[in-house]
Amino acid sequence: MLRSDAARNALGTNRLGKVIRYASLAVALVVAGCAAKDDIDQLALNDTPAEVMFNQALALRASGDVKSAEKKFAELDRVYPYSEFARKSLINIAYLNFKMGKYPEAIxxxxxxxxxxxGNKDSAYALFIIGESYFRQIPDVGRDQSATAKALQAMRELIQRYPDSEYTKQARQRIRATEDQLAGKEMEVGRYYLARKNYLASINRFKTVVTNYQTTRHVEEALYRLTESYYALGVVNEAQTAAAVLGHNFPQSEWYNDSYSLLKKGGLEPKAGSGSWLTNVFSDMKLL
Structure with missing residues (x-):
């Protein structure tokens, strides 16, 4: 039976679409390192429409079968790459892996x-998943804090790019927590150096706290430790300035009392020095 030109064109377009789709599948599987012939054939034979697969995945998710839902979304992503349903599936894959505690996969x-x-509206949520996944992997302060730093970076990016997002409030809470954790790590290392009389190394750590983490609970002790470290080195001007900054910002602090007592033993008192880096950091103090 003869076909019309329109019918022949439609048939050709359909065949071309299948060729492109199968080629995309093969390339994707090769890149993923799993391009076994059976895998390609299985995916190539899956002619279930993307919308149907997506609804199947949603039904699995709604039923609480999180693992099967993730697999179905992942299958859709492989079979129909770069489609609208692949985009919707990808954010679901991130969420479901996060829900299962598979944080590297979610990230x-x-x-x-x-x-x-x-530019998609769900990018804000994707950034939140990244930050929250790293946040849930934060170890105790005595261990490496790479996950903490990455959580902080993701949450800051979320707030910067999407300040009006519904996730902004929780992101700010996570930022405060991660900053406190990172400051705590700096304090731990600084105390370690201070106990071994490596004063220059300890000063660098405490300086990081008062420069980068002024809103954390560690800043009071950091200012006292700076007073202590500078005093031990004989850098009187900086010791006095650190104590003055501490007294101005936290006059009722026990750390300030300790700083004052330490300086008093040497016949000194808290006094802000004009050439100190601390007066630049705390430039709003108006102590000079």
Whole structure:
């Protein structure tokens, strides 16, 4: 039976679409390192429409079968890459992995989403998933704080790019917590150096706290430790300035009382020096 030109064109377009789709599947699987023939054939034979697969995945998610839902969304993403339903699936993959506590997988999916769809409204949520996934992996203060720093970075980016997002309030809370954690790590290392009389190394750590984490609970002790370290080195001007800054900002602090007592033993008192880096950091103090 002869076909009309329109019918032949439609058939050709359909075949071309399938060729492109199968080629995309093969390339994606090769890149993923799992391009076994059976895998390609299985995906190529899956002619379930994207919308149907997406609704199946949503139904699994609604039923509480999180693991199966994630697999179905992932399958849709592989079978129909770069489609609208693949985009919707990807943010679901990130969320479901996060819900299952598979934080590296959640971060990977969310990072991919922000890279592919930077202007999409769900990018704010993807950034939140990244930050929250890192936040949930924060170890105690005595261990490496790489996850803490990455959580802080993601939450700051979220607030900067999407200040009116519904996730902004919680992101700010996470920022305060991560900053406190990072400051605590600096304090721990600083005390370690101070106890071994490595005063220059301890000063660098305490300086980081008062410069970068002024709103944390560690800043009072950091100012006292700066007083202590500078005094031990004989750098009187900086010791007096650190104590003055501490007294101005936290006059009722026990750390200030300790700083005052320390200086008094040497016949000194808290006094802000004009050439101190501390007066630049706390430039609003008007102590000079």
């Amino acid at each position: 990977s999916a969310a990072n991919r989403f922000t890279s592919l769809y930077p």
